[in-house]
Amino acid sequence: MTLSHYLLLSGLLFAIGLAGVIVRRNIIIIFMCLELMLNAGNLALVAFSRFNLSGQGAAAQPNYNGQMLVFLIITVAAAEVAVGLAIIVALFRSRQTIHVDDLNSLQG
């Protein structure tokens, strides 16, 4: 397994997430695809951290900066899920739909 395998997987995940966001109409699915994109990013960061060693041999250490950033992203994602799900609940309460095609009152 080399770095490029991980990056390829990460890119695939990101592309699937983006495609989901763009193509799907159910707002819950869109939300999940967003999470997928975030985690694709996480995977790339972890891969970079693992393959970007400092030092030689057994004493070699991964670059922890990347892993710290991943924790940060997970935290932010958790907060985002809380806010986002709350918005979706509120939206459903007021519009009785989670279908984005019906949410076009901002259309010019």
Place this chain on the structure above:
Amino acid sequence: MSPAALLLFLPLLAAAVITLFLKRNATVSALVSVASALVCLAISISLLAGGTDAREVLFNWIDLGSFKLPIELKIDQLSKSMMLVVTVVGTLVHIFSLGYMKDDAGKARFFAGLSLFMFSMTGIVLANNLPMMFIFWELVGVSSYVLIGHWYDKASAADAAKKAFLTNRIGDFGFMIGILLLWSITGATDFGGIEGWFQIQTNKDLVAPGLLTAATLCIFCGAVGKSAQFPLHVWLPDAMEGPTPVSALIHAATMVAAGVFMMVRMDFLVLASVDAATVIAWIGGITALLAALMATQQNDIKRVLAYSTLSQLGYMVMAVGLNAGLAGYFHLFTHAGFKALLFLGSGAVIYACHHEQDIWKMGGLKDKMKLTTLTFAIGTAALIAIPGTSGFFSKEGILDAAFEHNKALFGIAAFVAFLTSFYMTRLFVVAFLGKARDHGAEHAHEAPLVMLVPLLILAVPSLLAGYGFFSGSILPQPEHVGEHHGLLQMMLSPVGTTSLVALIAGVGLGFVMYRGKNQDPLKISLFANKFYFDELYAKIVNVAQDGLASLANFFDKCFIDGLAVRGSALTASGAGQLFRRLQVGNIQGYAFLFGLGVLLLIFLAMMG
């Protein structure tokens, strides 16, 4: 306070006191006004007797570094003699008004107006620089407006006041431009400074001659307005709507002479520009001719006199244009006397005939108003220049100048002299001789003493002002003063003979045509309708106004409304129309565009 300053400000004080405190008390305000006029008369006589020329700075109106504009009085022979004219005629008119305006409701206002006018006129006469003269120039316009419109509840009087003021504004605008031009050319605003500049030939060589001509003509514009010269003459006849004493003081003797006075004050301007001099002389000649022609067909006693004033002013302006300013000024001096006499006489007649002004409804007044008739006859004699009267000498001076410089103008002037004798004879024969034609004239009675005395006093200068012993010490003398001709010699010279022939022909024709007539045997509608100048001007004003209005309308609709208001609205809404297409209202659409944008940014970053 020096006498000259007192002379200037006393009438203003009188006007202020009357307006502020004495509006309700007509008798006292009349007396205040008359008293101030009398004191002014005394001061101006003492100034004349005092002799020395002087200049006196009252205060600095504008003081900006090197530029100073003082309110300064200039006392020389010219201003002293003019002050004498103003105060003598002014005082007599004040006294006359005591009788004429005895029962008028606006008596206090009238006398305040007279005093204000005296103040303004004194300012013009004593001014030592052009801006100061301009201020008072405007002030006489205002006081003339107030006095013409004295009976403002009469629509014709209110209109006449407006017309006089507006017509004067046109001339004054030119005057102001002229003042600015002269200031920019010479760098001076006072008469002495400007004259000093003009005396140095090299100065004039450095300036384009057209500029000097333009400046002179612009200054002359002021005189055209104030002295009612063609083409701005239309206001003066209408100004007769004012009370008759006002017509005598303002529209015969003093204010309308201000233009001539100003041109005489600055005769060096006319000397410096031959073209301007020619224009001025011809304008004077044309005015004299047109006005005399119009006068032959007027039926209102005051209007006949008004047109004759126009005509005589034309003479004076012509003299100015012929570089004989002092001859013109001499005529101004004598004219002020006899024309004030004629106007006050007509006032007495109108008063006696219960405010009837149509000469065809008068007649036979000579038996009922002996003294008035006598003084009116003296005034007429002076106006038509019967040898020996004051008008003869002064008119002869102008005719001499015309004969010497411009034969065509001499012909016009001689013809005008003929017309003058003709229409004045007509007026006198119709109004005073024959039989009374109307109720008012039948019951006419001699004017009261307070009105007769001014007439009698004014008759004296009308007869004598031409002689050297009377006016020699008053008038400024031309430097190239010729030998004084005797009366007989003047009559026998070619000029004198011509004017005698014109006089006899005019008087004879007038007598033959109008003796014993009950209506005008001569009907020339062109003259009676004043050459249709009023109609023409009304048309021009209308056309110009309509044209300007439609132009403004077009501009407003096209540029203001179309471009500025609707244009900006259209731009905003058009841009909105365009950009609203981006707002598809579809979250995925936004996300897609967002993704594309990110890709673009990455692409650009990589390429950079």
